[in-house]
Amino acid sequence: MILQVQQVTKRFGGLQALTEVNFDLAEGQILGLIGPNGAGKTTLFNVVNGVYTPEVGRVIFRGKDITGWPPYRVAQSGLARTHQVVRPLNELTVRENVMVGACFGREGHSLASSTHVADDALTRVGLTDRAHQITGSLNVAQKKRLELARALSARPYLLLLDEVLAGLNPAEIALMIETIRRIRDGGVTILMIEHVMQAVMNVSDRVLVLDYGILIAEGSPQDVANNPRVIEAYLGDPQLAQRLLAE
């Protein structure tokens, strides 16, 4: 198991964002994380990569307990992520952005060798021709790909993708899914939050469903899609109308 999340509970004041979340992720898999808005998906990412410390529970990454580690230490140990709302380093060039990932990520490259790693990552996401542009001038789809390139340049063992497909058109989605598959084939384990259902069902080996901070289902994409609790979380209780009519 590359990642084990055990009994993780996170509260914000009175709001219970995550309640006793448990799951394991095997090496080389793509694990999809879905759930309605506000279910706690991004919070779970933030707990895993050290932005938040959980009140209860442990996060174990490659056999090491990383609970409570600061985000930079988690990143250096080989866990990279992208952000749902892109966070580019605007005044730097695209290439410099990616170099930050290479210099300070798992492999900790020198400035000189990081340029090669950065160029390689930019090629993989198809941003090579923008390398010397100022990042602020990219459009949203390009910034999403930049987020991915930055995470890749750290050469992580585990990659957390937070809605990399949101806001992309169908052609761009197809391209991005292809990229994600290729990353996995390169030996990187992936945990992805996604709202584009057809995509996540298509690409994931397993799927987790969060609702109000509780893990309500886990399994293969088909099992999860037919699980009544999942349908209820997304669409409401299918039997509710009939029961109300009967009363």
Place this chain on the structure above:
Amino acid sequence: MNAWRQPGCWLAWLCVAVGGLAILVTRDNTLREVAFTLLMFAAMASSLNIMIGYTGYVNFGHIVFFGLGGYTGFYLISQHAWPLYPAVLVGGLAAAVVAGLLGSAILRLRGAYFALATIGINEAARAFVNNFGPFGGPTGMFVNFAAYRQYGGAAQALWLTYTLLLATTLFTLITSGMVRHSRFGLGLMGIREDEDAAMVMGVNAPRLKAMAYVLSALSPGMVGTLFFFKNGNVEPGDAFRLHMSIEMLVMVMLGGQGTVLGPVLGAVMYERLRGYLLTSAIFKHLHLAFAGLSLLLIVLFVPAGVVGWLRGRLPRLRRLLA
């Protein structure tokens, strides 16, 4: 190092080195005094730029390092008869140590809160020195004239001070250039753009910020020791002028924050303007008002400073003036 290949760095280093050495050749006292102020401003602005321009932390208390470092160095010279060279070094190191201690406390703050804390530190340092017996309290300290004899008399001592200041300024500029084009500098700029995102990418922000703060304190401490040695006395009012911090901020912003050449350019431009205002009959009491006004105008209209503006206008200069 990468910095040696950057024309923007070369230009700054070369201008200062050639200009500074030319004055050593001419042996002209008036020119030396003008150059002394210019070099001092350039060194102070460049070191401040490491915090403001590279790391994105606005520091209103940069003069504290000048004051405390200068006080320490001057104390060693005047009270313990230390020679100038080690005193300058210890002055710089003392400022760096102070920055290390302060940094561990206030670098947890961000944005406006950090800026406010640095103003508080300036006042606290002044109050401390005012009441600190060994540093002479409110009256300060002075150097016995006999101390200049070991350097071949007061006139020779002034030239020596100037030469050391030139060396300190060049050291500051070379440090600035090497930081700008290093892995460390890339991490600092990541922090400037988005500290949280940088940390998620693995940048150890607390450590890098502390290192930048310590590094930025080193040369002000050295410059302070030289300045007070040249003056022959030191007192709290001279050492901790809040408005000096703001004038340095104007120089950095005017020339172009985040570049190697910018602070040098800003220091020269500001010193010329200040010199004109101080000697003109109408404006002589208004030079600080001009500093404030120019800061306002820069922030509103050319936030990237002269160098940044040039880079934006002439894309071909982009790579040259990095």
